[in-house]
Amino acid sequence: MKLFNFTTLTAIGLLSSSLLAMPAFSASFDCGKASTWIEKTVCSNSELSQLDENMAKKYKAELASADNEDYSQNHRVITKNAQRQWLKFQRNTCQSEACLIREYQEYLGKKSLNGVTWGDAESLSTSELPNKTAFGKFATTVNISMYNPDTQRWEDTGKVTNAVSIHKVSDKPYLAIIDGDLIFTNAHSCSLDNEKAMWSENHWVLNDYQAGKTVELRLYPAIYQGKTQLLFKDINNDYRESRCGMRGYFDGIVMDNK
Structure with a gap:
């Protein structure tokens, strides 16, 4: 009968360990x-x-x-x-x-989960709550275009600063109050005035109820090169239509923490 030496057994053991440690499924x-x-x-x-x-x-x-x-x-x-x-x-x-x-x-467009996912926000653990980078003032500078009916052209009229502030709520770490002023094409303005937002795992949720349905704006904070940025996601662009009209456009805006 052939016997395995220590070196052979060690190699088999290492191979078995590496196979067990390999991920079980594939991905992209x-x-x-x-x-x-x-x-x-x-x-x-x-x-x-x-x-x-x-x-x-x-x-x-x-x-x-x-x-x-x-x-x-x-x-x-x-x-x-x-x-x-x-x-x-x-x-x-x-x-x-x-x-x-x-x-x-x-x-993938399979599901749109509007609203806050937490069943009991009061019982959230520290790791589930927003950290300090999710609060503060965020802003971005944009060029404003105005349509000139005389020349029938869009013309740049200068730069403006769009900004929002996310304020903490005392004793409610999962809540925030949001204020902001934004200016869009043709100098169309829109304000977020003392809006209540709730934290939902990795973003703030602002809900409004119009014509029997919920419209939702999300604010996703993320750290990039040591600085926090904020992404606006307007689900189906419904929030801008209900709050700011067709000329307001929230979706895809990125602001830097100031």
């Missing part, structure tokens, strides 16, 4: 090189792995579609920027599997 990236909590979680959860693969397929299809359209270079840039925003502000700010699943499902 190499799970063998997963390093972040997000990547490791996606690789270890079969549902998330499939969602990630579907996300990659949709993104590639959107890039291909952009290449086939007029002004394809501009559409391609817009598609890439939207993907980077989703990864940075929405997916990569999650700290739970449930949050990741929600963000992937919404990306």
Whole structure:
């Protein structure tokens, strides 16, 4: 009978350990090189792995579609920027599997989960509550265009600063009061005046009720190069229509912490 020596047994043991440590599922990236909590979680959860693969397929299809359209270079840039925003502000700010699943499902258009997901906000743990970077003043400088009926052209009229402030609520760490002033095309202005927002895992939620339905604006804070930024997501663009009219446009705005 052939005997295994110590070196052989050690090699077999190391191989077995490495096989056990390998991710169980595939994804749109190499799970063998997963390093972040997000990547490791996606690789270890079969549902998330499939969602990630579907996300990659949709993104590639959107890039291909952009290449086939007029002004394809501009559409391609817009598609890439939207993907980077989703990864940075929405997916990569999650700290739970449930949050990741929600963000992937919404990306794929399978589900729109309006409103706050917490059943009992009073019982949230410290890790589930917003940290200090989710509060403060955020602003961005934009160029304002006005339509000149005499020349029948859009003309730049100068720069303005759009800003919002997210204030803490005493003894209610999951709540915030939001104020802001924004100016859009044709100098159309819109204000957020003492609006109540509730934290929902990785973003603030502002709800309004119009014509029997809930309209929702989300504010996603994320840290980039050591500085906090804030992304506005207007679900179906309904919030801007109910609060600011057609000329107001919240979705996709990114502001820097000041």
